[in-house]
Amino acid sequence: MTPEAKPYWDGLREGKLMLPKCDDCGKAFFYPRIACPHCHSRAVGWIEASGKGKLYSFQIAHRALNPAFKIEPPYILAMIELEEGPRMMSNLIDIEPDPAVVKCDMAVEVVFEKQTDEVTLPLFRPAG
Amino acid sequence: MKELSNSVAIVGVDESDEIGTLPEVSQLTLHLQAIHNAVADAGLKISDVDGIFTAGQHSPALLGEALGIRPRYVDGTSVGGCSFIIMVGHALLALHHGLCDVAVVSHGESGRSGTGVTRARDTSLSGQFEMPYGFGGAPTYFGMITNRHMHEYGTTLEQWADVAVSTRAWAGLNPKARFRDPITVQDVLDSRPMFYPFNLLNICLVTDAGGAVVLTRADRAKDCAKKPVYVRGAGEGTEHVMVTEMADMPFSHATRISGNKAFEMAGVTHSDFDHIMLYDAFTSGPPLMLEALGFCNPGEGVGFFEDGRSTPGGSLPINTNGGGLSYTHSGMYGIFPIIEAVRQQRGECGERQVPDARLSLVNGMGGMLSAAGTIVLSHET
Ligand SMILES: [Zn+2]
Numbered sequence: 001m002t003p004e005a006k007p008y009w010d011g012l013r014e015g016k017l018m019l020p021k022c023d024d025c026g027k028a029f030f031y032p033r034i035a036c037p038h039c040h041s042r043a044v045g046w047i048e049a050s051g052k053g054k055l056y057s058f059q060i061a062h063r064a065l066n067p068a069f070k071i072e073p074p075y076i077l078a079m080i081e082l083e084e085g086p087r088m089m090s091n092l093i094d095i096e097p098d099p100a101v102v103k104c105d106m107a108v109e110v111v112f113e114k115q116t117d118e119v120t121l122p123l124f125r126p127a128g
Numbered sequence: 129m130k131e132l133s134n135s136v137a138i139v140g141v142d143e144s145d146e147i148g149t150l151p152e153v154s155q156l157t158l159h160l161q162a163i164h165n166a167v168a169d170a171g172l173k174i175s176d177v178d179g180i181f182t183a184g185q186h187s188p189a190l191l192g193e194a195l196g197i198r199p200r201y202v203d204g205t206s207v208g209g210c211s212f213i214i215m216v217g218h219a220l221l222a223l224h225h226g227l228c229d230v231a232v233v234s235h236g237e238s239g240r241s242g243t244g245v246t247r248a249r250d251t252s253l254s255g256q257f258e259m260p261y262g263f264g265g266a267p268t269y270f271g272m273i274t275n276r277h278m279h280e281y282g283t284t285l286e287q288w289a290d291v292a293v294s295t296r297a298w299a300g301l302n303p304k305a306r307f308r309d310p311i312t313v314q315d316v317l318d319s320r321p322m323f324y325p326f327n328l329l330n331i332c333l334v335t336d337a338g339g340a341v342v343l344t345r346a347d348r349a350k351d352c353a354k355k356p357v358y359v360r361g362a363g364e365g366t367e368h369v370m371v372t373e374m375a376d377m378p379f380s381h382a383t384r385i386s387g388n389k390a391f392e393m394a395g396v397t398h399s400d401f402d403h404i405m406l407y408d409a410f411t412s413g414p415p416l417m418l419e420a421l422g423f424c425n426p427g428e429g430v431g432f433f434e435d436g437r438s439t440p441g442g443s444l445p446i447n448t449n450g451g452g453l454s455y456t457h458s459g460m461y462g463i464f465p466i467i468e469a470v471r472q473q474r475g476e477c478g479e480r481q482v483p484d485a486r487l488s489l490v491n492g493m494g495g496m497l498s499a500a501g502t503i504v505l506s507h508e509t
Contacts, residue, residue: 057275059323061323066262075262089258091262103279104279121260
């Protein structure tokens with residue numbers, strides 16, 4: 001974990017999805033860094049995201065490439081576009097890993113999955 | 129910028145002694161074999177080389193030491209597999225300004241066997257924001273771009289498969305290609321599911337291979353052993369590293385920027401090309417690159433492969449060496465499309481020779497369309 005991402009990781013442990021947001025141009029962004037990638041201001045604060053967004057794109061993993069990963073294939077690798085604007089990688093859960101069912105732009109919402117005392121991950125499931 | 133066009137030529141190209149599965153050959157040896165072979169191809173001596181350009185694990189300083197020379201110009205730009213294409217542009221500048229006289233761009237990678245390799249990757253960002261979800265390796269990222277393309281333009285799995293079929297047909301004509309038997313669209317669709325939308329035959333090979341390219345100024349090039357192939361234009365660009373930061377996914381701004389610069393320097397337009405080499409780590413790569421380079425509208429890149437233009441006998445041959453999909457792909461593939469374009473411009477390609485090839489385009493990506501390099505090559509000035 002990098003120091004500049006600490007509010008993100010701290011927030012997840014408390015069940016909050018925290019995003020860096022520029023005080024000057026008002027845009028949220030991800031991943032956390034010390035300056036705004038949109039207007040290059042260094043006036044960066046944090047907001048709690050709504051946790052709602054859409055599935056921008058996805059893949060279905062039939063194999064596990066990363067040996068540390070615990071879920072059994074097939075599982076869904078997800079690129080989420082949050083309603084605040086930024087995109088982030090995650091998993092889409094609670095849905096059949098089938099391209100006939102999973103669709104780009106479907107509405108999703110965050111669920112917090114505790115992995116260890118230190119690490120809670122933001123996963124996503126179909127919304128409403 | 130125009131004064132750079134044609135001021136430098138590629139005078140030597142070659143692979144390492146062998147390419148493929150080579151557990152007995154170290155990565156450094158792959159570099160040195162390729163450099164020795166390419167310098168010999170140019171009719172030059174190792175002692176003539178005074179500029180070294182390389183990306184990957186071994187620095188230009190190490191290659192200089194291992195070769196036994198003291199370069200006066202080095203470049204280790206490392207932005208992924210297209211770095212070698214970008215370095216042709218960097219070598220063009222250095223040679224044009226007399227900062228070196230004979231430049232070598234070298235690649236060596238024991239990508240399959242891992243011989244003489246220290247695996248070390250920067251995971252400070254992906255380790256936090258991607259790997260916990262099972263991401264890792266290019267096939268888990270490039271499919272995101274691919275699937276979004278399918279959503280926006282209605283591209284189909286069959287259309288991506290056309291790219292694999294066309295490329296394999298070229299590989300059948302290249303004795304150095306790893307896989308040469310023809311395949312069908314159905315073969316691709318029936319191959320082992322990996323990371324939807326990719327089955328096995330949508331994904332490049334993993335091999336051990338080296339390759340090198342030798343450049344010198346146009347005046348000196350005339351004295352080399354082979355017909356000079358002039359660098360008419362070169363361009364580069366980068367956009368992102370994390371795929372989530374690719375602003376207009378699936379459109380690649382890096383590719384657009386690099387292509388525009390290369391075309392402008394060369395003073396050419398799309399319809400001037402009669403041979404195209406595109407970085408095919410995945411079947412969806414070449415169509416997306418054609419779109420970003422402006423050869424067609426977004427969503428139409430697959431048409432080049434679907435209607436037979438790209439294949440042997442077609443009107444616009446693409447990836448005539450058999451590509452990363454069927455010829456070789458050691459990891460950072462970008463040196464190999466340059467080598468093939470030079471051989472096509474020289475007329476050395478035997479069965480797969482593009483008749484009367486006059487203008488080749490080489491475009492490649494680094495990472496997930498994160499970076500791009502484009503060069504325009506011709507045996508005519
Ligand atoms: Zn801002």
